[in-house]
Amino acid sequence: MPRSHRLILISMCVSLGAVVSAVSSLNVALPDLARATGASTTELQWIVDAYALVFAGLLLPAGALGDRLGRRRVLVTGLAVFGTGALVATRLSDPTPLIAVRAVMGLGAAMIMPTTLSIITATFPPETRDRAVGVWAGVAGGSALVGLLAAGLALERFAWPSVFGLNAALALLGGAMTVRFVPATATEQAPLDGVGAALSALGLGGIVYGFIEGPNRGWTSAIVVGAFAAGVVLLTAFVTWSLRRRQPMLDPRLFTRRGFASGSLSVFVQFFALFGVIFVLLQYLQFVLRYSPLEAGAALAPTALIMIALAPRVPKLVQRVGARSVGPLGLMLIAGGLLIAATMGTDASYWHLLAALIPLGVGMALAAPPATAAIVGALPEDKQGVASAVNDTAREVGGALGIAVLGSVLAGHVGHLGPHTDPLAVVAGFHAALHVGAATLIVGAMAVFFHASHTPYSRSVRRRFPV
Known part of the structure; x- marks a missing residue:
């Protein structure tokens, strides 16, 4: 790989x-933040969830905007907005403006x-x-775990604003690095579908809001049911x-293509499991094994290291045996890791945990x-922003649902987590949540295997379909 491409890749991975x-x-810093700001449980939840709600809802419009205005320009603008918000957060001491930031x-x-x-797929x-x-x-998968470790290290010496400083x-x-090393890419000339952008943003926002509020308000509460109903209606619209537009922001007919649909399903299931398992595993490590935030992140x-080291080597394997075999195998390995973790009790050793983490990372x-x-x-070069946004939306919605579902299973056994929580109840809820995650992965692996495209991996990446 030429040096110029390596620098572009590093720039994208840092961003x-x-x-x-x-x-x-931020999840690691919540106890410190609560003590310093006096935030209630609801306010703490929305300090976390305001980010996820806006993020997931605007991915498709933002991806389309990058295709039209220039991906480098949109990326630099996004980094400026994100970084400025983080800097402002380091100076706040009240929960309400922190939610807005x-x-x-x-x-x-x-x-x-x-x-x-999209910069990677259009440039390389x-x-x-x-x-x-x-x-x-x-990096997309491993950074969540690296973030836990980095925050734990920062909190050993500094207060919660240090997390936003990072x-x-x-x-x-x-x-x-983007300004210095990333070239401008071609832009799409079609006008932005404003109605489609608004409908997708509001619809996805409603679905994600329902997942966020469901565990606390109850899945049958009026506001949760209303959020899901509004989301479904808006996404149907x-x-x-x-389907009626000549140049839509995202053509729904793409989901009839086996590779596109199975890829989206696989990403959804992967991050349903990963985000949900990270959430319940952190509770287990801290409330049962009594790990500190730093110890939990290090554990x-x-x-993360396995994912970041192994993932770049997977394309060669897929070229030899096919994506239809490798992808479902990965999902089954993740399920295996969860089932191993589900045998851990109140006095589990780190080696027992590691035996579960290795197949999880490899999978x-x-x-x-x-x-x-x-x-x-599945999309041409001038629509790579939208293609990337579909990948990211599947990831974020899957992750939100994973945290909601597996977190609810844990809460059903434990109730409120606190200093006097019964470790046996946490273990029971932890095991039940992992079994739900493993079952979802197994079903997902079967669906991906039977519906995946037979197109070789190298061709599927390089081929460009008209839309």
Whole structure:
């Protein structure tokens, strides 16, 4: 890989890492933040969720905007919004403006994440694109775990604003490298579909809001049911609107293509499991095994290292045996890791945990690159922002649902987590949540296997379909 391409790839991974780590790193800092600001439980939840809600809802419009205005321009703007929001957060001491700032950071993140992948797919030549997509996929998964470790290290010496300081530093570095090393890419000439953008943003926002509020308000509460209903209605309107347009923001007919649909499903299932498992595993490590935030982050680090190291090598394996075999195998390995973790009790050793983390990391590394490649390979170069946004939306919605579902299973056994929580109840809820996650992965692996495209991986990445 030429030096210029390596620098572009590093720039994109730094920017991506800032966005992905912004959720997990803040979760570690919540107890410190609550003590310092006096935030209630509801306010703490929305400090976390305001970011996820805006982020997930605006991914598709932001990806389309990058295709039209220029991906480098949108990426630099997103990094500026994200980094400025993080800097402002370091100076706040009241929960309400902090919630607003996190929403602004979500806007910046929506502009950043899809453009990092679309710049890679539009810039790299076919002979190195496969590996670059693999690197991106590894960083997309591993950064959440690296964020836990980095935040734990910062909190050992500094207060909670240091976590936002890390976000700002990564955004500044990513922006400087993007301006210096990333060339401008071709832009799409079609006008932006404003109605489609609004319908998709509001519809996805409604669905994600329902997932966020469901565990606390109850899945049958009026506001949760209303959010889901509004989301479904708006997304149905989006599909209807898009089918009638000659140049829609996202053509729904793409989901009839086996590779595109199975890739989207695979990404959804992967991050349903990963985000949900990280959430319940952190509770288990801290409330049962009594790990500190730093120890918990360090304990999970091997999974991130495996994902980041192995994912770039997966494309060669897929070229030999096919994405239809490697992707489902990865999902099954993740399920295996969860089932191993589900045998841990109140006195589990770290070696027992490591035995679960290794197949989890290997499985994510095997499943993510072919799924991402199938999605971005289905659209032409001038629509790579939208293709990348579909990949990222599947990831964010899957992650939100994973946290909601597995967190609800844990809460059903434990109730309120606190100093006097019964470790046996946490273990029971932890096991039940992992079994739900493993079952979802197994079903997802079967669906991906039977519906995946038979097109070889190298062709699926390079081929460009008219839309």
